Amino acid sequence: MSQEAQKEKSMILQKEMIEGLFNDLANAKETGKKVCYTFVPGNLSELIRTFDMLPVYPEINALQSAMRKKSAGYIKEAEKNAHSEDVCTYVKCDVGMMMKGNIGPTGQKIPEPDILLLSYTGCFTFLKWFETLKREYPNAKVIMVHTPYQENAVMTPEMTEYMVKQFKEEVIPQMEAVTGIKYDEAKLKRHLELSRQAEDLIAKIFDTTKNKPSPIDAYFAGVYYIGPINIGFRGTQKAVDYYKELYSEILERIRLGLGPITPEGEMKEEKYRLVVEGPPNWTSFREFWKIFYDMGAVIVASSYTKVGGVYDLGWRHDPERPLEALAEYCMNCYTNLNIPQRIDLLSKCITEYSADGYVTNSIKSCNSFSAGQLGMMREIEDRLEVPVGFIESDLVDPRYFSYSNIKNRLESYFQMLEQRKMIKEEEKV
Amino acid sequence: MNKYYLGIDLGSTTSKAVIINDQDVIVGRGITNTRANYKVAADIAREEAIYDARFTLLSNKIKQDMEAKPEFKKYMADIRTVFQYQQFKRRMESLEAMLKKTVSEFTYSNKDAIVKKLDEILEIIRPQIRSEFIYGDLGSKNQFFRDIVSEKYNLEVGKIGREFYEPFMLAFDKSITPVENEMVLFNFKELVLESMTVLEEKYKGLADEQEDGSKEDWYYAELNAVKDNYKNVEFSLREHIETIAGQEIHIAKMVGTGYGRALLPFPEDCIKSEILCHAYGAHAIFPNTRTVLDIGGQDTKAIQVDSHGLVTSFHMNDRCAAGCGRYLGYIADEFGLSLNELGPEANSATKETTICSTCTVFAGAEVKELLHNGEERPNILAGLHKAIVQRAMSLIARSGGVRNEFTFTGGVARNQAVLKYVKQMVKDSYGEVTMNIHTDSIFMGALGGAMFARRNISADLPKTKTSQLAD
Numbered sequence: 002m003s004q005e006a007q008k009e010k011s012m013i014l015q016k017e018m019i020e021g022l023f024n025d026l027a028n029a030k031e032t033g034k035k036v037c038y039t040f041v042p043g044n045l046s047e048l049i050r051t052f053d054m055l056p057v058y059p060e061i062n063a064l065q066s067a068m069r070k071k072s073a074g075y076i077k078e079a080e081k082n083a084h085s086e087d088v089c090t091y092v093k094c095d096v097g098m099m100m101k102g103n104i105g106p107t108g109q110k111i112p113e114p115d116i117l118l119l120s121y122t123g124c125f126t127f128l129k130w131f132e133t134l135k136r137e138y139p140n141a142k143v144i145m146v147h148t149p150y151q152e153n154a155v156m157t158p159e160m161t162e163y164m165v166k167q168f169k170e171e172v173i174p175q176m177e178a179v180t181g182i183k184y185d186e187a188k189l190k191r192h193l194e195l196s197r198q199a200e201d202l203i204a205k206i207f208d209t210t211k212n213k214p215s216p217i218d219a220y221f222a223g224v225y226y227i228g229p230i231n232i233g234f235r236g237t238q239k240a241v242d243y244y245k246e247l248y249s250e251i252l253e254r255i256r257l258g259l260g261p262i263t264p265e266g267e268m269k270e271e272k273y274r275l276v277v278e279g280p281p282n283w284t285s286f287r288e289f290w291k292i293f294y295d296m297g298a299v300i301v302a303s304s305y306t307k308v309g310g311v312y313d314l315g316w317r318h319d320p321e322r323p324l325e326a327l328a329e330y331c332m333n334c335y336t337n338l339n340i341p342q343r344i345d346l347l348s349k350c351i352t353e354y355s356a357d358g359y360v361t362n363s364i365k366s367c368n369s370f371s372a373g374q375l376g377m378m379r380e381i382e383d384r385l386e387v388p389v390g391f392i393e394s395d396l397v398d399p400r401y402f403s404y405s406n407i408k409n410r411l412e413s414y415f416q417m418l419e420q421r422k423m424i425k426e427e428e429k430v
Numbered sequence: 431m432n433k434y435y436l437g438i439d440l441g442s443t444t445s446k447a448v449i450i451n452d453q454d455v456i457v458g459r460g461i462t463n464t465r466a467n468y469k470v471a472a473d474i475a476r477e478e479a480i481y482d483a484r485f486t487l488l489s490n491k492i493k494q495d496m497e498a499k500p501e502f503k504k505y506m507a508d509i510r511t512v513f514q515y516q517q518f519k520r521r522m523e524s525l526e527a528m529l530k531k532t533v534s535e536f537t538y539s540n541k542d543a544i545v546k547k548l549d550e551i552l553e554i555i556r557p558q559i560r561s562e563f564i565y566g567d568l569g570s571k572n573q574f575f576r577d578i579v580s581e582k583y584n585l586e587v588g589k590i591g592r593e594f595y596e597p598f599m600l601a602f603d604k605s606i607t608p609v610e611n612e613m614v615l616f617n618f619k620e621l622v623l624e625s626m627t628v629l630e631e632k633y634k635g636l637a638d639e640q641e642d643g644s645k646e647d648w649y650y651a652e653l654n655a656v657k658d659n660y661k662n663v664e665f666s667l668r669e670h671i672e673t674i675a676g677q678e679i680h681i682a683k684m685v686g687t688g689y690g691r692a693l694l695p696f697p698e699d700c701i702k703s704e705i706l707c708h709a710y711g712a713h714a715i716f717p718n719t720r721t722v723l724d725i726g727g728q729d730t731k732a733i734q735v736d737s738h739g740l741v742t743s744f745h746m747n748d749r750c751a752a753g754c755g756r757y758l759g760y761i762a763d764e765f766g767l768s769l770n771e772l773g774p775e776a777n778s779a780t781k782e783t784t785i786c787s788t789c790t791v792f793a794g795a796e797v798k799e800l801l802h803n804g805e806e807r808p809n810i811l812a813g814l815h816k817a818i819v820q821r822a823m824s825l826i827a828r829s830g831g832v833r834n835e836f837t838f839t840g841g842v843a844r845n846q847a848v849l850k851y852v853k854q855m856v857k858d859s860y861g862e863v864t865m866n867i868h869t870d871s872i873f874m875g876a877l878g879g880a881m882f883a884r885r886n887i888s889a890d891l892p893k894t895k896t897s898q899l900a901d
Contacts, residue, residue, distance in 0.1 A: 379830055382743060389743045391828075406748045413703035417741045420706070424738065 009262075011247040018229055018239055020107060026055050027109035035180050038114040038134065038141075041309045043121025043148055043331035047192035047236035047318070048172070052180045056233035057111055059130070063094035065106040067283035067397035075101065076398055089126045089366045090398040096133060114141040115179050118172075122148045123337045124369040144175050148331045154342050156332050164328035186323060192236030193320040199230060202244035204312040209251050210301035210354045214271035216254035218261040220300035221290040224281060231309040236318075263294040272297030273418050276350050278304045278377065279362035279370050284399040292408050296415045302350035304343070304370075307335040313346065336369040343373075344380050351385055358418050360390040360411075365401050388421055390414035433682040434483070437711075437879025438472050439704065440464065440690035443727030443755055444841055447475035448876035449483045449679065450884060454714060458483030458679075459873050463574040467611040468693045472686070474613065475876075480679050484618055485510060487677065491670040495663075501655035505629070505663040508656075511569030512625040512632075515560065520614055521575050522559070526552055528605040536597060544597050547590055551598075555582040564632055571770060572844070576606055581768065619675035626664055633660045685879040689728060700883070705731055705744050707878030712837040713739030714881055715874070716866040720834035723822055723852070724874070725842035727755040730822050732829035745829035751790040753821030755842045761814050764794050765807065769845075772811060776847035779812035793817075812847065819851035823859065832860040843871035 029036050037054040039045065041061065049056050066072045075097025076090060082100065084093050098104070105111040117131045117138070128145070135143050146167050149160045173184045206226060210219050217223070226247060234240040260268040264287055275293075277300050282289050293300070307313070311333055319326045331337070338346065351359060361378050363371050375391075382389045392410050395401035432451065439446040441464060449458035460478025464471045485506070495502040533541070533548050559582060562568040568578065580602065587598045633656060656663070686694035687707040694701065704726075712722045713735055722733040729748040736742050747753050751760070762769050783805050785793060793814065800810050826832060836856055842848050853865055870877070 375828055378743075382830070388741075391743075391745060393749075403749070406746075409703075409748065410746060413705040413741075413744065416703045416706055417744075420740050424740065 009250055011243060011250055012225075014239075014243045014246055015225070015229055018234055018243065019232065022055070022233065023105050023107040023109050023111075026057065026105070026111055029055055029112045035115040036112045037116040037118050038131075039118040040121060040124075040127055041231045042123065042334040042336055044231075044233075044235075044309070045118065045120050045172070045327055045331075046233055047189055047196055048168075048176070048327060049118070049233070050192050050236050051185060051189040052176045052182050054116070054176075054180060057114065058232055059095040059134075060091045061232050062098060062105060062111070063091040063397050064283045066094050066098055067399075068286055069106065070284070071098075072284060072397040073399050087366070089130075089368075090396050090401075091366075092126060092130045092133070094397045095130070099134075099137060113138050116176065117141050117143045118146075119144065120146045120148065120172075120331055121334060121337065122146070123150060123334070126368065142175055142179050144172055146172060146331070148337060151332060151337055151339050151342060154339050156329055160332060161325050161328045164331060165324045168324050168327065189323045190320040193318045193323055193326055195238060195241055196236045196318040197320065199235060199240045199244050200310065200312045200317050202241070202248050203227070203230065203310075206244065206248050206251060207302065207306065207313070209255060210274075210299075212255050213274075213355070214258070214260040214268075215274065215299050215301050215354075216251050216259060216261065218263070218268075218290075218294075218300050219306060220277045220281065220303035221263075221286075221293065222261060223300070223303055223306040227306050227309055235309075261294075261299055263290065265291075265294070268294050268297070268299060270297045271299050273358060273415065273422075274299055274301045274354065274356045275358045275360055276300070276302045276347060276354070276356045277360050277362060278347060278374065280305045280308075280364055280367065280396055281362065282394040282402050283397050284395075285402045285404065288404055289394070289402075289407070292411050296411070298415065301354035301356050302347075304335055304347060307346075309334070311335055311338070311346070313349070340373040340377060344377050344384075347377070348381055348385060351381070351387055356387065357422065358388045358390060358414070359385075360392065360414070363391065363393045365393065365395045366398070367396060388414070388417055390417075431678070431680050434679055435880045435884040436476060436479070436681045436684035437707065437876040437881070437883060438475060438684065438686045438688070438694065439707065439873075439875035439879060440468055440472055440686065440688040440694055441704075441726055441728075441841070441875070442689045443759070444872065445471040445475040445688070445690075446873050446876040447472070447479035448873050448880045449479045449681070450877070450880045452884065454881055454884065456870070456873075456877065457486045459870065459876075461572075461872065463576060463610075464690065465610045466607060468690045469695060470611050470613050471690075472694055477615065481513070481616075481618060483679050484674050484677075485513075488667065488670055488674050491674070492666050495666060499655065499659070500652040501659040502663055502666075504652035504656040505660060505667075508629055508632075509622070509625050509667075512564060512628050513621055514569045515563035515628075516621045516624055517614075517616055518559070518563065518575060518578070520616070521609060522556065522579070524612060524614070525579065525605060525609045526556075528609050529601055532601045532604045533597070536601075538597050540593060540597075544594060544601075547594055548598075548601070551583065551586045551590075554586055555579070558582055564628060573768075573770070576610060577768065580606070617675075619671060622667075622671055622675070626667070629660065630664070633657055683883040685883040687875050687879045689726075702879060702882050704875050705733055705746075706741055707875045707882065708839050709733045709735045709741045709744075709878065710739045710881055711874035711876070711878030712839050712866075714877060715868055715870070716835060716837050718835040718864065719837040719866065721826065721829075721832045721836045723826060723836070723838050724840040725753075725755060725818070725822060725838075725848070726840045727759075730754055730825055730840075732822070732826040734830050734833065743829060745825050747821065747825055752793065753818055753825075755840070757790045757793070757814075757818055758842065758845065758848075760790050760794065761797070761811070764797055765811070773815070773844075773846040773848065775808050776811035776815045777808075777850060779808040780806070781809050781812070782816045783809045783813035785810070785813040785817045815845070815847040816851050818842075819848060819855055822852070823855050826856075827859070832856055832863055835864040835866060836860075837866040837868075837874075839868075839871045839874035841872045843867055 035054045037049050038057045041058055072094045076093045078097035078100050079093035103111045119127055119131050207219055209216050229240050229243050260271050275298055316333055359381055361374050363374055378389050392407050434449050437448045445462050445464045447460040451457050458479040459482050460475040462474040533545055685700050685702050686696040687702045687704045691701045708724045709722050713719045724731045729746055730753050731746050733744040734742045751757050762772050
């Protein structure tokens with residue numbers, strides 16, 4: 002980030018939170034804290050906190066490894082150990098990191114898991130991932146929760162009940178057994194109340210892109226903004242404080258009429274407003290971002306910032322229905338929505354945030370995102386007559402990021418947007 | 431002064447230039463193979479387009495005669511071929527000098543024999559090529575300098591002893607690049623006049639050809655007319671040649687596009703994406719076009735356009751050579767054929783051999799295996815052509831399918847076998863739709879560029895277009 006950007010208080014707060022977590026993890030053995038590995042979509046952060054456990058998110062570690070240019074080596078290590086070229090690169094990066102000593106982003110060792118908690122089954126790779134980890138960590142307790150897919154675009158009471166039953170009969174008793182701590186519902190409710198507060202703030206933050214210029218980039222900066230809530234701080238006071246600070250900083254940017262912050266300082270002219278579907282590429286994150294901000298393109302909404310929870314449509318964790326809230330949360334994560342729901346959600350973003358275009362970044366090794374992406378794009382194009390663009394890259398395998406190909410396609414796309422903008426303006430006149 | 435607009439499409443295999451007038455009518459086209467030096471490739475294409483534009487202007491001057499009298503039509507076609515040959519000849523002289531210089535620096539023990547053999551080879555191929563240009567149809571084969579020379583040269587090298595193979599290949603490789611990268615400017619008037627002398631020689635000695643029914647009637651009509659009346663045509667041309675040669679082809683604006691566009695010596699605002707240019711060019715020629723398929727050397731694009739010719743979405747294959755023109759180039763090499771021979775041979779197939787490989791390099795291995803198993807070469811070629819089109823069809827499907835009129839552009843659209851399969855598969859998948867393939871399909875990107883140039887891109891966007899090709 003730029004000199005000025007580094008002074009933003011929220012960034013300092015976030016850095017401290019992450020460092021604190023990894024410190025706690027490094028000292029878990031000494032402090033006697035249990036460690037729970039889990040995934041971002043459908044994570045039961047509040048329940049993990051209720052049992053005083055520390056969370057580890059393997060896919061977050063993978064993306065951080067990629068940003069630190071370590072993923073290529075880790076992936077090579079995993080492939081040496083018979084993980085196929087076609088396997089999700091988050092998995093291989095994580096497995097490779099583990100094989101190389103499990104050193105996390107802060108340079109400290111990440112402790113072994115006491116629990117492998119899978120609370121979202123929409124991504125089948127997650128199942129296989131934990132099967133692999135189970136072989137490496139035979140002492141870890143595996144807890145698997147089946148999350149029903151929103152096949153018919155609704156969460157029925159039966160679906161919720163089915164999940165709550167699993168929490169009551171499987172998850173909670175096993176957590177009690179591993180931690181030796183009795184389930185305390187009042188404590189869970191307190192965490193859920195804090196989650197609700199943070200979620201309100203997050204919804205407000207991502208809604209600021211309604212402004213012109215947009216004060217934030219909801220994809221490239223957005224992935225930083227969702228960092229705290231996706232790395233295990235949901236349900237904590239720290240998260241609430243962070244989002245309060247971030248929101249006030251953004252309000253100040255709106256007051257001053259400023260555009261988003263980029264690694265090269267403030268974006269001067271907002272030329273195009275886009276909605277992006279799909280995760281970013283992490284190995285060349287800066288280069289990828291630069292192609293956009295160099296062209297004056299700001300992302301006003303993205304699906305990826307919703308993987309850890311969809312708060313746009315008003316859903317919040319409800320402390321009064323603690324286990325039901327957790328169940329709904331799991332079922333309501335972005336990739337658990339059916340395709341028409343995703344189309345509706347993205348269409349709403351395009352309309353409400355006055356986007357000029359819709360871009361799909363299709364990820365080679367991510368089935369949960371890639372399945373249906375083309376159909377969604379077609380439907381959105383037809384429904385809203387918005388120009389659509391399609392690029393391809395990968396999560397954390399640098400071999401699948403081709404700068405020149407992506408730049409070529411995006412350049413064409415931006416030229417296409419420019420033309421259409423002019424036609425529209427002419428039509429207005 | 432008339433204003434003209436230039437579009438240059440610097441592709442991975444060929445560089446194309448198109449000049450249009452202020453009514454969007456194409457007045458000149460130029461094409462050359464893309465070489466290491468992009469600037470030279472672009473300059474050559476541009477110069478070619480300017481010569482072509484002068485011929486167009488010349489033809490316009492004698493338009494009535496060309497329409498009414500067969501000898502005018504024939505003469506104009508022939509003079510362009512000879513003009514091409516005159517350009518070829520200059521370059522050939524450079525190449526000969528360069529080959530001799532390269533060989534003189536060799537340290538092989540049989541150097542003297544090499545020098546002698548080189549002279550012999552050059553003495554053989556020089557008149558061969560001349561004759562094929564002037565009396566044959568070499569000029570209409572769309573072959574570039576490098577291809578023409580190497581074909582003849584390799585054939586002769588193959589005939590001499592094996593000990594010469596390596597030095598001769600080395601000599602060619604070392605000499606061709608600097609010659610290709612050299613920019614030679616020709617004097618239009620001088621070259622036209624020289625061409626007229628050559629034509630005089632040709633027509634004077636032309637024997638009566640017996641009508642044996644193998645050719646169309648107009649062929650004999652043109653031939654007889656030109657034999658008897660070429661002096662009249664010459665006379666008419668000489669009347670205009672001075673004016674046309676002296677006329678400035680004022681390029682008011684230009685736009686560069688294509689894979690090498692960033693390397694063109696153009697200002698940034700004169701560079702446009704080839705996707706937009708191809709769509710715009712295709713739409714200009716066929717205004718009802720809604721889907722454009724462009725198969726180029728190193729990428730394939732499926733583009734959807736609106737009624738303005740503006741792109742609404744596109745899909746590209748820019749990762750994998752299987753499905754691009756280069757695939758055909760590779761296959762041609764594998765079979766020792768020239769690119770132009772691929773399509774006709776594939777079209778002579780009795781069936782299409784299934785080619786499973788999705789990779790260009792591995793397709794090579796598969797082809798060898800099939801040949802070994804006794805599969806006929808045309809059938810294998812047909813299978814390979816079909817495979818390319820299947821890939822393109824999948825790209826079209828990804829981009830939203832064929833919605834209305836469909837236009838096929840890019841260098842590969844010149845391949846008759848590809849064309850056959852495209853027509854067939856589009857029909858199978860999308861039913862009866864109008865399919866447009868134009869002889870200028872390879873120039874669509876450059877045409878779109880020129881049209882953007884004329885519209886100054888930002889200031890004057892198209893509302894309605896009336897566009898047609900010059901005769």
